[in-house]
Amino acid sequence: MAWAWPRILLGVALGGALLLEPGAARGADGGPAPLYQAEPPPFTPGIFPCTQCHQGPGDPTRRRLGFHDDVQDRFDHDAEHRWCLDCHDNADRDVLHLSSGERVPFTASYRLCGQCHGDKFRDWRVGVHGKRTGQWNGAKTYYLCVNCHDPHSPRFKPLRPDPRPQRPEEMGP
Amino acid sequence: MSAGGPGGGGLSRRQFLGRGLAVVAAAAASGCRVEELIGRSFRELSRDDVARVLARAARRQSARFGRPVTVDGAGPLPGVDFGYGLDLSRCIGCRRCVTACVKENNPSRRRPQIQWIKVLELDKARGVDLAHADAYYEADAVPRPGHFYMPVQCQQCRKPPCVKVCPVGATWKEPDGIVVVDYDWCIGCRCCMSACPYGARHFNWAEPDLPADELNPSTHYLGNRPRPKGVVEKCTFCIQRVRHGRYPACVEACPVGARKFGNLLDPESEIRQVMERKRVFVLKEDLGTQPQFYYFYAT
Ligand code: SF4
Ligand code: SF4
Numbered sequence: 078m079a080w081a082w083p084r085i086l087l088g089v090a091l092g093g094a095l096l097l098e099p100g101a102a103r104g105a106d107g108g109p110a111p112l113y114q115a116e117p118p119p120f121t122p123g124i125f126p127c128t129q130c131h132q133g134p135g136d137p138t139r140r141r142l143g144f145h146d147d148v149q150d151r152f153d154h155d156a157e158h159r160w161c162l163d164c165h166d167n168a169d170r171d172v173l174h175l176s177s178g179e180r181v182p183f184t185a186s187y188r189l190c191g192q193c194h195g196d197k198f199r200d201w202r203v204g205v206h207g208k209r210t211g212q213w214n215g216a217k218t219y220y221l222c223v224n225c226h227d228p229h230s231p232r233f234k235p236l237r238p239d240p241r242p243q244r245p246e247e248m249g250p
Numbered sequence: 251m252s253a254g255g256p257g258g259g260g261l262s263r264r265q266f267l268g269r270g271l272a273v274v275a276a277a278a279a280s281g282c283r284v285e286e287l288i289g290r291s292f293r294e295l296s297r298d299d300v301a302r303v304l305a306r307a308a309r310r311q312s313a314r315f316g317r318p319v320t321v322d323g324a325g326p327l328p329g330v331d332f333g334y335g336l337d338l339s340r341c342i343g344c345r346r347c348v349t350a351c352v353k354e355n356n357p358s359r360r361r362p363q364i365q366w367i368k369v370l371e372l373d374k375a376r377g378v379d380l381a382h383a384d385a386y387y388e389a390d391a392v393p394r395p396g397h398f399y400m401p402v403q404c405q406q407c408r409k410p411p412c413v414k415v416c417p418v419g420a421t422w423k424e425p426d427g428i429v430v431v432d433y434d435w436c437i438g439c440r441c442c443m444s445a446c447p448y449g450a451r452h453f454n455w456a457e458p459d460l461p462a463d464e465l466n467p468s469t470h471y472l473g474n475r476p477r478p479k480g481v482v483e484k485c486t487f488c489i490q491r492v493r494h495g496r497y498p499a500c501v502e503a504c505p506v507g508a509r510k511f512g513n514l515l516d517p518e519s520e521i522r523q524v525m526e527r528k529r530v531f532v533l534k535e536d537l538g539t540q541p542q543f544y545y546f547y548a549t
Binding site: 200203204205206207208209210211212213214215220225233235236237238239240241242243244248249 | 330344349362363387393492497504510513
């Protein structure tokens with residue numbers, strides 16, 4: 078399964094200010110509640126840093142690549158109009174870039190997603206979209222867009238449901 | 251501790267008489283010893299008595315399961331009124347919330363099987379039409395095309411009919427909004443079950459079947475403390491977690507982030523942000539129960 082990438086638990090602490098409007102999600106003491114990034118972005122094992130292979134800038138022409146077939150095979154994110162270097166930075170493959178050209182690290186990929194999905198981004202920043210765990214009144218762990226959505230095929234994949242409850246007649250007296 | 255919590259005042263004479271008669275009548279009907287029933291419910295206890303009752307409960311539960319069990323009595327946090335949000339445009343009906351709830355809250359596993367969350371499968375074409383809801387759907391993968399899913403659990407009503415009908419005052423609403431049951435005070439008459447319009451209350455009609463190795467030993471007196479036979483139970487928003495600032499277990503288990511929880515009195519809380527930004531509705535609004543559980547569509 079393409080999205081069964083390993084999740085390395087690191088718990089990288091990020092400043093709450095990065096994510097939140099001032100005052101959002103207050104802690105128990107009235108100060109801003111600390112937010113912790115759940116997990117680093119999920120990479121295919123062994124693939125990061127990308128500069129292991131990509132040192133200088135490559136050919137920027139849009140084309141089918143001879144490598145990364147797993148990504149190309151499942152790529153379903155406005156695939157008609159977009160390709161790798163729309164998001165991955167050509168000069169520094171270890172980072173992404175916004176449409177303005179500004180570079181962003183993988184840990185801040187939500188800024189890239191938010192360029193097109195502004196409504197979801199706004200909801201996510203205040204905790205309406207997405208998932209958080211931890212304290213409702215204090216320190217929280219948040220999930221990046223890419224912790225739940227495969228950026229190359231973002232639609233949420235169907236799941237096998239947990240077992241149904243017993244019907245009353247199956248429980249017996 | 252607040253007025254409604256432990257240590258909060260006695261009964262009026264009228265309440266006392268009413269309760270006394272109800273207790274005697276219920277005792278006669280259920281065959282219990284009257285002495286067992288006339289005493290004090292948890293919320294009427296003094297602080298010292300609470301400590302004693304908690305210690306006794308922990309001792310008994312530890313003996314019952316042959317492993318250490320803690321029984322917490324944490325009261326409501328000041329300035330907190332809990333609200334819950336469920337995003338119907340996100341829920342995919344995977345029942346992970348049900349599984350997490352069972353693991354956390356120590357309900358009987360089978361005969362009776364008790365689950366506080368019921369996930370309903372509904373037809374997109376019909377909308378929220380509970381007469382055509384199916385809680386027993388089976389599938390290789392969800393969401394199934396043409397369907398949407400609506401989890402239902404205790405709505406922690408502001409005007410809870412279940413509380414109103416209890417003849418012995420064994421169930422009440424706490425100042426933080428949680429409707430609780432004192433399992434040592436419940437006489438098992440099941441009036442509350444017929445009064446609840448949401449099917450949120452469940453009855454232990456046999457000795458609960460909870461294997462010791464599946465027990466969650468971290469319990470609250472008014473929440474996931476293992477129940478005896480013959481009492482009613484229901485969702486408490488995970489009182490044992492939320493009174494210590496943690497999210498309910500179902501919120502953390504939901505893989506799509508459909509479940510939101512927080513303090514309705516804090517304008518920056520996730521639940522208040524939901525209410526300010528999204529279309530929110532409550533289930534069976536026309537009944538006037540005023541749930542503190544809000545459904546919404548985030549799309
Ligand atoms: S949903 Fe049912 S059990 Fe829960 S508070 Fe309302 S009436 Fe009572
Ligand atoms: S875990 Fe979330 S998505 Fe799954 S049934 Fe429960 S609320 Fe719906």
